[in-house]
Amino acid sequence: MGNGIKQIVVVGAGQMGHQIAMLCALGGYRTVLQDVNGEALRKAEANLGERMSDWVKKGKLSDSDKETAFALLSYTDSLEEAVRDADLVIEAIVEQLDVKRDLFRELDRLTPARAILATNSSTMVNSLLAEVTGRPEKVCNMHFFFPPLVMECVEIVMSDQTSEETAAAAMAVCERIGRKGILLRKEISGFVANRILGAIQREAIHLYEEGIADFKDIDVIVKKSLGHLLGPFELIDLSGADVVYSAMQHLFSETGNLRDKPPACILEKVRTGELGRKTGVGFYEYRKEEVL
Template sequence: MRSVLVVGAGAMGSQIAMVCALAGHQVCLHDVDPAMLERADRELRDRMARQVEKGRRTADDVTAAFERLRVADSLAAAAAAADADLVIEAVVERIEVKSELFAELDRLCPPATILASNSSSFVPSRLAAATGRADRVCNLHFFNPALVMACVEVVPGPETSGQTVASCVDLVESLGKVPVVLEKEIPGFVANRILNAVRDEAIRLYEGGYAGVEAIDTACRTALGYPMGPFELMDLTGIDIGYLTKQARYAETGDPADLPSRSVTELVERGHLGRKTGRGWYTYEGV
């Protein structure tokens, strides 16, 4: 694939765009909020400067990548400028927002363009229903932080073509990532379903008064070999992300067991969303 359009300039979208630009692809990063684009550019340049200082990347490679990365706050302008072979959506985890976006992308993009979502909450068939190209819709689920994590889940829907899957696998490999291809769609896919089972049990232990947050995280790191505990990970990725995922799952199943937990709901209602707000399960200075 020659060119990629990434929609949504939050932490995931901006890093996915940078990964693609570093791999040699022409990239356009779109967000409706110009302030988000400015923040994304600033944070990416700071992160890349640190990597150059540490010798992980060369200054020439980083400069060339930024020359391949454009930004646009108009979706129509972004789609026209990118003339994308692939669109990767990374907006808020709300099905009505994503469906409206996919319908608009279906209208704006060339017929051959593949439309992919970074969501793990919504399966491809739900997003494809908003388009006239179900054979060219799938999920490309990157993990946070996208500049570091190797895995990308490639999730086809019932109507996704084999060529679309093959093209997405080629793209993932061109990024230096490892594609994990699912045989069929399921909400949460593979990694997050396993991760969510661990997270839910950690929350049950905490809410039941069996162990504190730090004790549970320490056990997971020192006994199970996890790089970070489940509460630390929720703070890193954003407590609101898991909260919205749970709400989306409940909306699909109607099973009260799929609702967000009491403690997570309380944190979200207080605006304590993890590292990005300075407080979640833990408190972070200087945020």
């Protein structure tokens, strides 16, 4: 089934992880979704059940394909149990470098030598994680976009040590699960999409904080004049202010450039817990049923 990948493990059952796991199961892979938080696993299972039932109602998925996918998907809070037979592990935990490095040390110890270790990080280059393993040639980025069950693009990023075989296997998985893999052979923090998005967000926030325009008006201008589906502030709410803050802070720690430092309005959202759709309020307010 494409470069020897038969079993995929997704670590982290949050907004990204549980949807990535569902994609893999729909693609015919034996898939394990692992999270140390049992409640997160239960929420993920319930969410996926509702989402796939909705797909069946809308004719996007047959009942038999739904049953097959769920038969391939399992859940566990045990990392050791999850990765014992893994061919590919996709990490989808918090955007904190030290936490990810600790996980990759454990994955290197617990997984078979053949296993590819991929990170879904939206900003961090994989070499920062590969260096704590004994298999840097088998480490890469597989950056899915939110929400993975909707967005079709995946950035596959190689470091100087990532092997061609690893990159080819990651690209083959993307093809199998119906996603467009784009291979980047040179590392840079934020990759392509988020660097472009970051430039837009920085300028939008600057205009807002300088009082040039209200954030709502900035969103309308970007959507109506540039054709974007979401304005920059709507997108911050969708991603989560905490995620945006972590990405900005990571880039700032690398560059030292004040331009990259998280701005005051993002820091304030994190401090107040107004993170966006997942908390029901961010720059905008959201009804309960609209929270993804």
